[in-house]
Every structure is written in structure tokens, then in C-alpha cells.
Amino acid sequence: MAAPAHPTTPPAVGDMAPPLSLPTIGGGHYRLEDHRERPVLVSFLRHAG
């Protein structure tokens, strides 16, 4: 499987969160910027098998 091209440096504490807008497994769509009323844990899984 091809790796994603040119990963950037991970954001540090105090940085603005990078964009996150993706489809959900349930068929919906999630945009992080629409969820500002509470802090959000964003967890990227290493592998999910």
C-alpha cells in the first residue's frame, strides 16, 4: 500500500488543529470545525484490523 505523500510535522500543543473532514463508517460525514462546543479527542488508529 502506498504511503501518504509528504507527511507534515505533527501539530504541537497550542497550534490550530489541522482540518478534519471525513466520511463516517455509519454513512454520515464529520467535520471537526462543526464540533467546537466541547473538547474533542481525535484518535488516529495505527491499524484497525
Add this chain to the structure above:
Amino acid sequence: MKVLDRRTRIEAAGGEAVFVVYDEPERLRRGILRDLDPVFPILLDPDRRAYAEWGLARASIAQVWLDPKVWRSYARMLLREGQRPARMGKDTLQLGGDFVVGVDGRLMYSRPQERDDRPAVGVLLKVLEEARGA
């Protein structure tokens, strides 16, 4: 996966959670979701564009598979908890990470993986509580 089923504690901490994956939904259902009814959004990133935008790279083979901590962790799962390691995903070198985004859109916590390690759930809950109060 130790946090997918922690809805009550995450909500009690005043936060919410989303999980980003790149494996196919069917593989997920056979793997980490096989015994869980996910209560948080599971976001699909098959081309790993979001992984790249959040700076999450691929590890070397040595980082992941020659790390004694990985093998100790799997041994603990087998011996103490009676769990078999989940079926491997399609790219075992892709690294993940955990981030907490505050209500202003800024990072309150940033923990990209350097190998197959994750922070304790308690650490993440504490950050969520602090972020809620910030």
C-alpha cells in the same frame, strides 16, 4: 482498543471523541469493532490524507517490530488478559496518534506515536477535563 467503550467517562469529562481509521469498514468489523457497538464516530480515511495532514508518518520495521515493548505488550495480553492480538491492519507500519482539540480549535494535547504505543486512557480523560475547564 481501550477507549472506544469509554463513552460514559469521556462524556463525564466533558468531551467527545472521534476515531480515524484507514482500513476498510469490513476489515474493521472483523477486527476491532467485532465485539463493540461503537458509540463514537469512526472516520474513514482510506487514502490517509488526514494522517498526512496531522503529521502521522509510517514507522520503520525496526521501530515497530523490533521493539521489545511491543512484544511484551502482546505477551501481557495473551497471558494476563487472555486476549489474542487483533488481526493486523493492511499497513502495520502506519503510525497513529492522539490529540485533544479545545473549543477554540487549538491543540490541548498532542501525542503522535513513535512506535506501537498509546497514552493511558486516564491521561486522555484528564486532558479532556482540563480542556473543558480552560
